[in-house]
Amino acid sequence: xxxxxxxxxxxxxxxxxxxxxxxxxxxxxxxxxxxxxxxxxxxxxxxxxxxxxxxxxxxxxxxxxxxxxxxxxxxxxxxxxxxxxxxxxxxxxxxxxxxxxxxxxxxxxxxxxxxxxxxxxxxxxxxxxxxxxxxxxxxxxxxxxxxxxxxx
Numbered sequence: 001x002x003x004x005x006x007x008x009x010x011x012x013x014x015x016x017x018x019x020x021x022x023x024x025x026x027x028x029x030x031x032x033x034x035x036x037x038x039x040x041x042x043x044x045x046x047x048x049x050x051x052x053x054x055x056x057x058x059x060x061x062x063x064x065x066x067x068x069x070x071x072x073x074x075x076x077x078x079x080x081x082x083x084x085x086x087x088x089x090x091x092x093x094x095x096x097x098x099x100x101x102x103x104x105x106x107x108x109x110x111x112x113x114x115x116x117x118x119x120x121x122x123x124x125x126x127x128x129x130x131x132x133x134x135x136x137x138x139x140x141x142x143x144x145x146x147x148x149x150x151x152x
Contacts, residue, residue, distance in 0.1 A: 015041075017076075018048065018074060018076045019102070020038065020063070020078045020106065021106040022036065023038075023110050023113075027131050035053055036050065036113075038050050040109055046145075047142055047145070047146070050066070050138070060083035075092055075093075078094070109145075112145070117137060
C-alpha cells in the first residue's frame with residue numbers, strides 16, 4: 001500500500017527535519033515483541049518511513065534505507081538508543097531526551113497509535129495473532145492518518 005506524502009517547500013531549510021522513534025508491540029504472546037520504527041517529518045507531521053523488526057541495529061538500518069533520499073539529508077532527532085548513533089551520520093544526528101521536546105511529534109504519534117488501535121497498547125486483551133495482520137493494521141492506520149493530514 002503506497003501513500004502520497006505532502007511534499008515540503010524546497011526553500012524551507014527545516015523541511016527535511018525528521019524525528020525517529022521505536023516502540024514495541026506484541027504478536028500472539030509477550031515473548032514475541034515486535035518493534036515499530038518510525039521516521040516522522042517535522043514539517044508535514046507525516047510518517048516518511050517505517051520498519052517492523054526487533055530493536056537491533058539491523059532494523060534501524062532498514063528504517064534508514066526506507067527514508068526517501070531527499071528527507072535523508074536533513075537533521076534527525078532521536079532518543080539515545082545506540083542503534084541510531086551507529087546508523088545516522090553524526091553531522092545529522094541529534095540524540096535528545098523526551099524532556100527536550102525535540103521528539104515531541106513522534107512521541108505524540110505513538111500515543112495516537114496506542115489510542116486508536118488497541119492491539120498496540122502495552123497492556124491489552126487485544127493483540128495481533130499473526131505478524132501479517134499486525135503489519136496490515138499498521139499500514140491501514142498510516143493510510144488513514146496520512147489522509148487526515150492532507151489539506152482540504
